[in-house]
Amino acid sequence: MQGPVAAIGIGQRLQHPAAKLIGGLGQLHGHPTSARCVASMSLYRRQRQLQARVASAEAVQQQVQTPGVTQFKFVCPICLNSEFVVHSSPNPYQQCSCQRCARTFDAKSKYLDLTLTSGVQQQVYQQKMWQGTELFRQPLISFVYERGWRQNFANVGFPGPEKEFDMAMSYLAPAQGGILIDASCGTGLFTRLFARSCKFSGVVALDFSESMLQQAQQFFAEDPALLISTPIVAVRADVGRLPFATGSVDAIHAGAAIHCWPNPQAAMAEISRVLKPGGVFVASTFLTPFAPLGELIGDKIVRPLSQVSLDHIILGCALTYQISSLLPTIDQCPPSMGSLRALDQNETVNP
Numbered sequence: 001m002q003g004p005v006a007a008i009g010i011g012q013r014l015q016h017p018a019a020k021l022i023g024g025l026g027q028l029h030g031h032p033t034s035a036r037c038v039a040s041m042s043l044y045r046r047q048r049q050l051q052a053r054v055a056s057a058e059a060v061q062q063q064v065q066t067p068g069v070t071q072f073k074f075v076c077p078i079c080l081n082s083e084f085v086v087h088s089s090p091n092p093y094q095q096c097s098c099q100r101c102a103r104t105f106d107a108k109s110k111y112l113d114l115t116l117t118s119g120v121q122q123q124v125y126q127q128k129m130w131q132g133t134e135l136f137r138q139p140l141i142s143f144v145y146e147r148g149w150r151q152n153f154a155n156v157g158f159p160g161p162e163k164e165f166d167m168a169m170s171y172l173a174p175a176q177g178g179i180l181i182d183a184s185c186g187t188g189l190f191t192r193l194f195a196r197s198c199k200f201s202g203v204v205a206l207d208f209s210e211s212m213l214q215q216a217q218q219f220f221a222e223d224p225a226l227l228i229s230t231p232i233v234a235v236r237a238d239v240g241r242l243p244f245a246t247g248s249v250d251a252i253h254a255g256a257a258i259h260c261w262p263n264p265q266a267a268m269a270e271i272s273r274v275l276k277p278g279g280v281f282v283a284s285t286f287l288t289p290f291a292p293l294g295e296l297i298g299d300k301i302v303r304p305l306s307q308v309s310l311d312h313i314i315l316g317c318a319l320t321y322q323i324s325s326l327l328p329t330i331d332q333c334p335p336s337m338g339s340l341r342a343l344d345q346n347e348t349v350n351p
Contacts, residue, residue: 069179069202072233076101077114077243084243086112088202088231095119108210110217111234114243115208118236133208133262136186142211145187146219153256156286165193168253168282172199175280178250181206183239183271184257188216188232194253195229205234206242240266244274251280258285 069088076082076098084096084105093107096114103120106113113119135141141149154160159167168190172180176199182191185205195203207213213234220226220234237243239254240263252271261267271281 069231072179072202072204072231073245073248074112074114074235074243075245076103076105077116077237077241078103080245083245084114086233088233111205111210111213111236113236115236115238116241133260136260137209137211139211139214142187142209142215145212145215146189150189150256158256158284161189161193164255164284165190168255168284169197169199171282172251172253172280174278175200175251177201179204181242181244181249181252183252183254184208184260185216186212186257188219188234190253190255191216191232192219192223192226195232196223196225198230200230200251203230203232205232206237206239208236208238210236240270242270242274246273247276249274249279250276251282254281254283254285256284256286258283 071088072086074084074086074096076084076096078101079098082098082100086093086096091109093109093112095104095107096112097104103118105118150161158164178200179202180194180200181204182188182194183206185191185207186209188205191203191205194200205213205216207216213236217234220232226232235243239261252275258264258267275281
């Protein structure tokens, strides 16, 4: 009687349905029946195979509704003329060369670099980056972004990624079936949600931060659902100089990002340039306390209140930006954009 006992013991230790089934049969009939054991295991395997086929068929059917693209098209960020074709999910990414500009753009193992300075060694002039831009290029910030940082957005009114995704999808409905640009994608939180929805033919994870894109690729690799989802391509680029042809993009999403852009006006102009006629741009960002009032009585009346009252605004993991004044170039923007702007030299950062 060692057979059934051993089978029951294995089932209890490993919690394996097949082992439990074998043990139960042996107990029921009072003796080990190898033929019934083999038949039971064969039945179990067939059930698992059937379940796997059904799940695979459902995934394929969902993909058929929105076929994935096999290639993504970009342009040289300098001349906006030379076209680059990148195959979906290349590994590693390949360098892109523009003969007109005599420039070869770098390709890392995790992303394609299409920034203006990609492929050149800056020896004479070093562009001074906005402090907010440099902050999000730090590996530590990229590591903690989905491990506590992003969750704190709920304290200032963000409903959470899943709800924000649903809200964005309601606006993006006219662009479904096309290619979506997830601008300032960060660690790819929304990129993954868009790809898993299989509502778009392709998703471009775009960010200026190298460490954010590297962390995003790590999350992509750890998500098994992305193996059968919409194709994703990761690109490092400046939202103020998008590497896309004019009128070529179906939709752009920027989740909790506008306040991080050094020049929102230039970014808006670029977004308008690359979107197709009827294209969709959906974004969320931080608002000033007076933004709702501005919608009622007018931004011009509310703007002085925003300038005087905003001493501190808490973003993410309790990093505090002290705001002293507004940039002159922000006059035409509503308070929702003007108050949460780029830090200039007159502003300080309090840890």
